[in-house]
Amino acid sequence: MTIPAELVADWEQLNARWQTSTLQPWLAILPNQLASGLSPERFGDLPRWRDALANLPALPTGSPQLTSARVGLSGEASPPTLSMLRAALMGLHPWRKGPFELCGLHVDTEWRSDWKWDRLEPVLESLAGKRVLDVGCGNGYHCWRMLGAGAAEVVGIDPTPLFILQFKALQRYLDQEHIYVLPLTLEAMPEDLPAFDTVFSMGVLYHRRDPLAHLKSLKGKLVPGGQLLLETLVVEGDQDTVLEPNGRYARMGNVWHLPSPDLARRWMSEVGLIDATVVDVGPTSVAEQRSTEWMTFHSLSDFLDPQNPRLTVEGYPAPRRAILTARAPG
Ligand SMILES: C[S@@+](CC[C@H](N)C(=O)[O-])C[C@H]1O[C@@H](n2cnc3c(N)ncnc32)[C@H](O)[C@@H]1O
Known part of the structure; x- marks a missing residue:
């Protein structure tokens, strides 16, 4: 299989960097994964998205902004350049994670x-000089923030x-x-890495049918003593409470288990993580997740019961999210 053009430079750098590291075992299977992950046979929209990338205009030199809310590039571009930039980026709609500027x-x-x-951020141990993995990173918004926080290498x-x-x-x-x-x-990653x-x-x-397997697999990627940050949808309840939606949840398919924060913590301990702690819990607001001109489809306000926004349209508790931390033993 051929590595797609967009990923050739990544592969060459990783192949050189990881030869003598604990990531070396991944190199044997990575080229095939990169090839199938951007395969035009599997993803029919790829040519359109590639056209959008090809239409990105040159921008004036500016400084990368990795520590501010709007990740991006400082500087000013002419109105015609900005309008080309907007059109090319709109070719990659919908933009879910950000903001960027x-x-x-x-x-x-x-x-x-x-x-x-x-x-x-308040519960994140310093990333200075660290190697970081962001599982399910989307378009990499948080990966940029991790690099901005001093990480030596970020893999999303x-x-x-x-x-x-x-x-x-x-x-x-x-x-x-x-x-x-x-x-x-x-x-797809080697289980023990x-x-x-x-x-x-x-x-x-x-989104995982087997949440304990997901947590075990995350643990398998940590160095001894390394920190795991888990963020997930949760429901209110005790350490035995879990919601298993029958069909969709807030119009999302593929939602299997919403634990209480305490159950999520218990699951972390059950797979052998230590110091599992719930550090933040709260409802998702319609100010945090909403339709914009860069994501014109329905969003959270359309997924809530119009008579009672404490419920989803399916009658389940409205989205709440929790952040938990734990570490690998050793
Ligand atoms: C709700 S988004 C979260 C994005 C980002 N991590 C954030 O918190 O804003 C979930 C992401 O996980 C990705 N995803 C789903 N299943 C996955 C899996 N098994 N392994 C890695 N990523 C997965 C999806 O493609 C999607 O981009």
Whole structure:
């Protein structure tokens, strides 16, 4: 299989960097994963998205902004350049995670992902010099923030090809080293790969049929003593409470288990993680997740019961999210 053009440079760098590291076992299977993750046979929209990338205009040199809410590039571009930029980026609609800003163009995404970052940052151990894995990273918004927080190497993985190409559009301008967003699932990685100082899994647990297997697999990626940050949808209740939606939840398919925060903590302990702690819980607001011109489809307000916004349209408790931390023993 051929590695797609967008990922050749990533592969060459990782192949060189990881030969003598604990990530070396992954190199044997990674080329095939990169090829199938962006395969035009599997993803019919790829040619359209690739055209959008090819239409990105050159921008004036600016400074990369990795520590502010709007990740992007400072500087000013001419109105015709900005209108070409807008048109090319709109070819990668829908923009779910962000916000971003490039030379004054604000990509106002569906999610204020910076708010999630603000909630987790106080409990995040320093990323300075660390190797980090972001599982289900979407277009890599939080990966940029991790790099901005000093990480030495950030690897994001996500199986949705549009999000990989959105990351590539940003990387065209930010041009940072040691940040990679790769088209694959956690399950595709070698199960036992204790190579990462910090592992994030945000917004993925409830999409997995077997949440304990997901947590065990995350643990398998941590160096001894490494920190796991887990963010997930939850429901109120005690350590035995779990909601298993019958069909859709807030119009989302593929939602299997919504634990209480205490049950999520118990699951973390059950797979052998230590110091499992719930650090933040709260409802998702319609200010944090909403339709915008960069994500014109329905969003949270359309998924709530119009008579009672404490419930979803299916009659389940409205979305609440929790952040938990734990560490690998050792
Ligand atoms: C709700 S989004 C969360 C994005 C981001 N982590 C955040 O918190 O804003 C879930 C992401 O997980 C990805 N995903 C789903 N199943 C996955 C799996 N098995 N392994 C890795 N990523 C997965 C989806 O493609 C999607 O981009």
